[in-house]
Amino acid sequence: MLVPMPRMTIQPPACRSILGWMCVAxxxxxxxTAQANEAGMPNPPASPTRVKCALxxxxxxxxxxxxxxxxxxxxxxxxxxxxxxxFDAAEEGTxxxxxxxxxxFAEVFRGWWPQFxxxxxxxxxxxxxxxxxxxxxxxxxxxxxxxATLETPMSLHDYPFDTQRLQMFLVPFGNTANEVVLEVDxxxxxxxxxxxxxxSQVNVAGWDLQKLEMEADQAHLxxxxxxxxxxRIVTTVQFQRRSWQLVWQMLFPMLVIVSxxxxxxxxxxxxxxxxxxxxxxxILTIVAYQFxxxxxxxxxxxxxxxxxxxxxxxxxxxATIPQSLFIHSLVRQGRQRDAMAIDRACRLSFPIVYTLxxxxxxxxxxxx
Numbered sequence: 404m405l406v407p408m409p410r411m412t413i414q415p416p417a418c419r420s421i422l423g424w425m426c427v428a429x430x431x432x433x434x435x436t437a438q439a440n441e442a443g444m445p446n447p448p449a450s451p452t453r454v455k456c457a458l459x460x461x462x463x464x465x466x467x468x469x470x471x472x473x474x475x476x477x478x479x480x481x482x483x484x485x486x487x488x489x490f491d492a493a494e495e496g497t498x499x500x501x502x503x504x505x506x507x508f509a510e511v512f513r514g515w516w517p518q519f520x521x522x523x524x525x526x527x528x529x530x531x532x533x534x535x536x537x538x539x540x541x542x543x544x545x546x547x548x549x550x551a552t553l554e555t556p557m558s559l560h561d562y563p564f565d566t567q568r569l570q571m572f573l574v575p576f577g578n579t580a581n582e583v584v585l586e587v588d589x590x591x592x593x594x595x596x597x598x599x600x601x602x603s604q605v606n607v608a609g610w611d612l613q614k615l616e617m618e619a620d621q622a623h624l625x626x627x628x629x630x631x632x633x634x635r636i637v638t639t640v641q642f643q644r645r646s647w648q649l650v651w652q653m654l655f656p657m658l659v660i661v662s663x664x665x666x667x668x669x670x671x672x673x674x675x676x677x678x679x680x681x682x683x684x685x686i687l688t689i690v691a692y693q694f695x696x697x698x699x700x701x702x703x704x705x706x707x708x709x710x711x712x713x714x715x716x717x718x719x720x721x722a723t724i725p726q727s728l729f730i731h732s733l734v735r736q737g738r739q740r741d742a743m744a745i746d747r748a749c750r751l752s753f754p755i756v757y758t759l760x761x762x763x764x765x766x767x768x769x770x771x
Contacts, residue, residue: 445515448485448541451584451634454517455482457591458571458638460615461548461598463607466567466642468559471701472525473569473640474552479519481545482588488514489541500537508533516545517583520576522635525552559700561768562707563649566613566641572622573636580621580632587617587636595640609648613641653695654709657716660688661757664720667727668750672734672742678727685720689713708768715760719753 462476492498502512512535521528532548555569575583595615599605606612616639624631664685667678693713700707706714726749733742 445487445513447515447517447578447582448483448487451580451582452483452485452515452517453584453586454575455586455588456480456519456573456636457588457594457617458573458615458636459591459598460595460605460612460640462605463610463612463642464550466569466607466610468557468699469701471555471557472552473555474550475640477549477551479545479547479549479573480588480591481517481519483517483543484541485514485537485543486541488537488543490537490539492539498539501534502536503532503534505530505533508535514543516543517575517585518577519547520574521551521553522572522574523554523570525554528552557701559703559707560705560771562700562709563644563646563654564708564768565646566643569640569642571638571640573638574622574633578633580634583634585619585634585636587619592617609645610642611645613643615640653692654712657689657692657713660685661716661720662754664723665750665753667723668746668753672730672739672746675727675731678730679724682720682723682727685723686717689717689720693717708764711764711768712761715757715764719757719760722753 457480459478459480460475461478464474464476466473490500502508514535514537516535528549528551530547530549532546534546536544538544551571553569553571555571557565557567557569559565573585575585595612599612618637618639620635620637622633622635624633664681667681670678670681696709696713726745730742730745733739733745
């Protein structure tokens, strides 16, 4: 007979709040432990059972800016003590009992194991390998390789000069902190960074994996009969964008286009149509650039560095239109000398002001 779940009141998680989604995911299955006991499955060997864990990145498959997701190949390693599984190595004729593959793990191994859940994983993912080793003293080691797509919000304020700290949240599915406590296995700190140094193919095009950090903490969930606490491992992976490709492909051509617009200050002061044609061509080009940037960015509520640079360029080129109209009005009044003097001043003032605005924009985003 299955034990019913307690009645809970769960507030909807804030948009993009991984902690909120984690609480909901766990809350939906709080009754799993009791259900498993009724089915005859083993309980954790202690209260609480301490499980040392590590998440290692074997390969970075994709980082999707638009969907704010990370696809990686992971190795999940765990170690815990279960005295109930201790055995005499001489009597068994082996120093270690090995269970590998889905069949042996699911059908042959009869011990307890924590069911690991990466809360912000999208979909079920694909587990390509799993092994369990049991040693004579009851030490159990668990290893799993899985492909995972993770939903992880990005901070794109400095795009394309940004550094991202993307997170994974590992919890023991169905067990509270009174039953299972996850701890960081310090033996594997620095393992991912060492692999990246020796194998550059771990990185995905356009990004460099800089470091991986693991930290154990707790998440809390309020339910109608009290508060539940869950142990978890927070893994933070830091990536730095290789920005020079975007600079040469997008930002540098834009600066050249803005500079070309200033050629109107050398066009005959009486050729209003020609001057306006050049200005409007530049403005339309910047608008097209904005669409290109929007297609490669998620829907965000703030301006990135690139957005601000496009806005400054748009305003600078738009300012050439009233300047040309003012020059034309002076020519119609017979003040050609004043018109030519203004043009000569603009040849210097426009580039200086534009450069200062770019420098100020870069400084603001660097200091923020």
